[in-house]
Amino acid sequence: MIAAAAPCCGGYPLGAQTLEGAALIAAAEGHVEAFRARAERHDRDGSFPFQNFEDLRASGVMAAAVPREQGGLGVSSLRDLMVAISRIGRGDAATAIAANMHIAGGAVIVRMMRRAQAQGDVETAAALTDLLVKVGREGVVLCFPTTEPGTDLASPACELTPTEGGYLLNGLKIFATISPAAHLFFPSVRIPKDGGGYLTGTVMIPRGAPGMVIEDNWDALGMRASGSNAVRFVDCFVPAAMLFGVRDNYAKIGRGFADFALIANLPLISAFLGIAEAARELAAATVTGQRKGPSAKLLGDRIPIQMLVAEIDIDIAVCRALIDRLGTIADAFLQRYPENDAPIDEATFLMKEVQCMKYVVNRKAIDAVDRAMIVCGGAAYMNGHPLSRLYRDARAGPFMQPFAPYEGLEYIGKVALGRGPALDR
Incomplete structure (x- = not known):
């Protein structure tokens, strides 16, 4: 225990x-x-x-x-x-x-x-x-670069072309987080099928491989230290033995996708709880140690401040509850299917629950930091204040894969109404 x-x-x-x-x-x-x-x-x-x-x-x-x-x-x-x-x-x-x-x-x-x-x-x-x-x-x-401009996780545009002994990879990945420190890269790819269409897979490429360029171009509003550079592949040779996980699921959010989405995205979403908790501690430290106004009253003794802190704690409690719930469900799901893919309906419904969690945790983290900034006052608006960084970092959550916010809502609604997981794109 x-x-x-x-x-x-x-x-x-x-x-x-x-x-x-x-x-x-x-x-x-x-x-x-x-x-x-x-x-x-x-x-x-x-x-x-x-x-x-x-x-x-x-x-x-x-x-x-x-x-x-x-x-x-x-x-x-x-x-x-x-x-x-x-x-x-x-x-x-x-x-x-x-x-x-x-x-x-x-x-x-x-x-x-x-x-x-x-x-x-x-x-x-x-x-x-x-x-x-x-x-x-x-x-x-x-490093597992999967995101590309103009497409989604289920439909990679980076393409393998057969050549002697393997393949040539061409394409562009963005948001290759941790790329400055990575030794091995595992981009998702598509492979043309005979007769049309594509298979999907993942390849392994060592840092410095000919034809792979890590572009030092990460310059974002928040998450500025994440090293999420773009990686470009131009006729990058991939030995046949370095292609893994080939599936016939191009442009499909379904069988096999749940494993990756659970393992990669649930901890990613959980990072935003940490942002909210850090913001809460900054707010609490400020209001329990700072006095303001002619009466020199402690900020923490003022009812409006107490109400704001209460709302932050409620936001954090909701995030913790969802993370606990989805983490427990995900562990049970992965234990039920150690050797084979889960039934498509079960995987789809679980993905809906993950998207519900993502939507709420991302929004609550932003709300918690916003309230903490109100509590701490104008000082929090300055770039040197930690809450300025936390707010910009929190804003990154809704943009993270597998769905844009509007697509996440569409996915949740379609699955909830029995319309299947296919998005209108």
Whole structure:
């Protein structure tokens, strides 16, 4: 039985459900203050926090999902990964989302390895095991660029063309988070089918491969230290053995998509809880230590301030409840289907629930930071105030995959009304 987390951040924060998860969350919490101290400089410069990732590697967080026999922490609970990423988000949300790109990718590889083992695919299982050893013991960093301009996750435009010994890859990926530190890249691709249409897959490309260019062009409103550069591929050679997970599901949000979306996106969404919790602590510290007006009354003693703080705590409670619920559901879902894809209807309905969570957590995080700024007053509007960074970071959430906000609502509504998951695009 894992002990409940001690009260902080306006209530009882989410704790671990497994012993391995408890160790991970404790390690993540140990980095918060150092990351917070570095965040302002990296945000202002738009620079990548390499030291943060050295720290995460040294504490074992970067190998969180890697089994112990391959040198990792052996965390198998997706819910516990979600909580750990939210803790990192308290210190620096840009580091949290960049770390998640790598950590969740490792969890996906573990799942692929175990599925290959169960299906007797010895060659694939051995290759994936070797890759996990590189992550767990050698500190190799992974990047999974999937986003492209003008399309969506289910319909990659980066295309493989057959050539002698493998393929040539051409296309552009954007939002390749953690790219400054990554050693291996796993872009999603499409492969033309005989007779028309496409298959989808993922390829592995080492940093510095001929034909791959990492463009140092990340300059955004928020998440400025996430290293989410574009990556361009021009006749980049991919050996045939470096193509994985080929599926006949181009432009379909369905079978097989739920595994990736759960493992990658649920911890990503959870980073925004960390933003809200950090904003709440800043607001509470301000109003319990600052006096204002002719009476020099403590801000925390004023009823309107108390009401704003109450609304922040309500926002955070809602986020925690949804993260706890979806994390528990996701763990059960992944345990039910360790070797095969889930039934399409079940996967689709679970994706609807994930989108409900994403919509609410993203909005509540923005609301919580906005209220904290009101509580702290005009000082919070200055670039040097931490809430300025937290507000800009929080605004990134709704734009993150797999759906734009209006598409997320469309998806939720269509599935809820039994109209299927296909969007009008």
